[in-house]
């Protein structure tokens with residue numbers, strides 16, 4: 001088999017695997033060769049059209065030890081979603097000094113509940129404890145959290161959960177879509193016209209300010225156990241998926257990537273219990289790619305919302321540089 005043919009087969013297998021693992025939740029998948037060509041084409045002339053947001057969930061110490069130095073190297077800022085009741089409770093969890101260091105260096109500190117529980121199963125009082133209680137818990141330590149990350153990405157389609165989140169936060173963050181469409185129109189699951197929270201029939205919409213859609217990385221499921229190299233291709237697909245939607249500096253779609261544990265052990269990475277882990281080498285490779293290809297990295301709380309038109313917007317490149 002010629003080298004070109006061989007590369008094509010490898011690209012096709014990875015593309016198929018990506019489609020299988022993400023299914024319809026990540027629409028508009030481009031083939032790898034197609035998006036790599038587009039990536040090259042758009043680079044330099046259109047790098048203003050490439051934006052990404054980086055999130056870390058669960059307050060793992062590994063995020064501070066391994067990921068932060070790489071973020072610092074490139075000047076990237078990320079939003080950290082912390083479980084307030086778990087701060088400093090285990091060696092693998094960040095403590096308040098760690099969180100202070102993140103904040104001092106310009107990272108976003110946001111709420112990921114009190115105990116990381118499925119919110120769909122809770123009474124009103126328990127919901128108040130997890131959602132409002134975590135806001136107060138952070139406030140007690142000097143942090144004004146304005147974004148709530150749903151534990152396990154569950155609860156953003158539950159009216160009583162959303163009502164409680166809306167009482168305390170500006171934004172709720174859930175999953176799982178490869179892109180956040182700022183006008184909330186690009187999703188196959190729903191035919192909404194804008195980002196309003198309820199559709200005409202009173203049902204919660206798929207994407208809205210209390211259901212910001214993110215791409216949460218899982219490399220293991222029942223059928224697959226992707227290597228870091230295969231996950232890098234998934235990453236390329238996700239971060240370049242915005243290319244058809246953004247032009248002339250007007251951002252209509254943003255990939256919001258959610259990381260969890262960062263590990264230096266390939267053996268740990270391959271275990272099903274580490275389905276959401278990322279290796280340090282892979283994380284470094286991904287951040288280098290963002291840097292080398294001119295992506296703007298924004299914090300999630302830099303996302304603006306226009307209540308008159310019910311759409312989100314990003315700060316202009318110059319405003320983002322100043323903030």
Ligand SMILES: [Zn+2]
Nearest residue numbers: 057058151152
């Ligand atoms: Zn979590």
